[in-house]
Amino acid sequence: MKRDPIILLVVAVVISLMLVFGIQKTRHSQTSQQGGAGKLQGQTAPDFALASLEGKTVKLSDFRGKAVLLNFWATWCEPCKIEMPWFIELQKKYGAQGFQVVGVAMDDASPSDIAEFAKKMGVNYPIAIGKEAVGDQYGGLPYLPSTFYIDRDGKVIDRVFGLVSRSEIESNIQKAMGSSGQVAQK
């Protein structure tokens, strides 16, 4: 049986694309169901009060009325470092419209080391020193980065685990800002 090379190539490309898109889709649906975090979607984001790098208290409920990007990260997490400049830019871009990035460092480094790292990165949003109990409230956070998008009413509208593109982050921010208690449709 003679096989047309073009057909073979097309089949390979189609299979490759299916695999890539399948992986992307699985990834998103998995992030939607990840651990206890899956139960948070559409629910009020668990409140917490954590010490900030400046020694103040960061309370999530204090941001009620704003759309919040809640990012759990660590200094040892390279993909987390990639997102930070995007968060800085997006905070500048949407801050005036009632948007707030809140970082929570799930780190075993000292607060001074975390502060130094944040300073080097030019972070322009509050960073709280995380606690395991808070991580547990958000599903256990088996890996980082883990980001929750919270609308102005304090409800979790989406959460993403692992590094995603800047455009996906921005799109989720816009959803959080525009959402009135609507859960992102997947």
Next chain:
Amino acid sequence: MMLRIGVCAMVLAGFAAAQDFPPGSRAPSIEYFPPETATVYRGHAKPLELQFRIASGFHINSNHPRQEYLKKTELKLNAPTDIAIVKVTYPAGEDRSFPFSPDEKLSVYTGDFAVGVSVRPLKTVLPAKYAVHGTLKYQACDNAACYPPKQMPVSFEIKVVKDPNANKRRNPAQSPHAHR
């Protein structure tokens, strides 16, 4: 020609399949392969190799990561009394960039790697088998996410025996006047 295209097609499909997997779809795993029980002479150092295998799709930082804030891979051993861990030798990291940071090279271990350990029982140790326990500290990442630092238990056994040459003591030179 057709064969070449077929091979290309399979490589392309395989490449796509191996590209990435959703973070958290599987936990990073490292397998440990302890060395066979090594016979070690008292008072002598013996080099051993502890073999590890990192599951595909994951990497861990080398013992000398390029950035100070990254967690280095480190072997901590608690040897029994009178058995000294003379030296721990780590392999050089592989300089690699990853999709999350294509312009930056990280010093990492992937796949198989071995940590060298040099053990030396003191001359006073009783000949017997001894177990050395410890932990491998590492912090794994995949192409999109990082997992909290972990400690993996590690152990191996050595059999301490007398140095056969230790009995062949040379008689001290005797004075010609000793037996007078």
